[in-house]
Amino acid sequence: MTMIAPDRFIEHARRAYEWGRLEHAALQSSVALLLIAISVAVCQESARSVAIGASLFALAIGFLWHGRTAARAAHAGLKAGMLAFAIPIVVLHGYFGADCGIMTVLIVNALTGLVVGILLSVQAMRLGGRCYAYLFGAGTLVILSGTLGCLFFGPIGVAGMVVGYFVATAPVMVYRGATA
Amino acid sequence: MQLDEVGRAELNRNLTALADGERHAFDPVYRALWPLLVRFIAATSGDRALAEEIAQRAMLKILTKVTTFDPSRDALAWSLAIAINEYRSFRRKRSHATCDLQESAALAIxxxxxxxxxxxxxxxxxxxxxxxxxxxxxxxxxxxxxxxxxxxxxxxxxxxxxxxxxxxxxxxxxxxxxxxxxxx
Incomplete structure (x- = not known):
């Protein structure tokens, strides 16, 4: 590498910083690629799995690259998202299998959303005024991960998870709104 | 390196903020680190012109890796460790290049x-x-x-x-x- 002119170097330094963040974000978001692969294998809806997984991957990279609350939401969302992805797959595909009805899907996914929502709400309580952004960002990643896990069951599964998550996180949002 | 306790604490704070994605911490980190890196490498290598070149490399490496900075560590020590690694790697590359040159010269009977x-x-x-x-x-x-x-x-x-x-x-x-x- 040759020396860069001192007056132009600061721009290079800024670019290096942003590229470093992007690279790191892509590496940390790569768990989404694993979820896509499992989803394609289990749910057999390749096109939708790839589309939803790519959205999850891109969003996680964006959040992590941006940093601050968004990055914290992405970290938590990806971890909780693995839970939201695994529970429907293990319970609905592994346990119920062909006997799985709409009601079962709804209950399992709502409970999953509820559990994940409670876990994230506990963490969000420590963030003060930024808890809305945190819960919204993490929730989006959780719902996308959960959707990858229950593509086979259609929108009803996703709806159940969204409702469960909303029920769990609403009290925290209301409480934070009241005490702000 | 000439950095008092207050400056050191400030560098720690700013580097932690930059690692967290606070872009406004970029300029303070850059302004604090640049002269330190140049002085440190100049003192190690004894060559001011080379020091600026290695300091540039070290600065780019520090900023690329800043996302992985652990706030429990000392920012100055972390940055200088990267700088010394860059200097060593530069010397290693240069000595390999010199060896190759000498070898080819020696082989040419x-x-x-x-x-x-x-x-x-x-x-x-x-x-x-x-x-x-x-x-x-x-x-x-x-x-x-x-x-x-x-x-x-x-x-x-x-x-x-x-x-x-x-x-x-x-x-x-x-x-x-x-x-x-x-x-x-």
């Missing part, structure tokens, strides 16, 4: 007939003859057969290759003992 070239050729021939004479007969036989494509010992091709490999290793060892090393 002068072909013209100046008195220096003739003396150099004679010396090299004499040195090679001495090393060959000190080898075991089987090793010498293998090397001579390989160089002159002459008659090979009555062994299979694989066994000859192995014998030649062993002979070259022994010759290298002898050369190193007599003339320090076979490579500059």
């Amino acid at each position: 002068p072909e013209h007939d100046t008195p220096e070239a003739i003396a150099m050729r004679d010396n090299l021939h004499e040195a090679v003859r001495e090393v060959l004479a000190a080898l075991r007969p089987t090793d010498r036989e293998a090397i001579v057969a390989a160089i002159h494509a002459g008659p090979r010992p009555p062994v299979s091709a694989a066994a000859f290759r192995k014998r030649l490999q062993r002979a070259i290793a022994n010759a290298r060892h002898l050369w190193k003992r007599h003339y320090d090393d076979d490579r500059p």
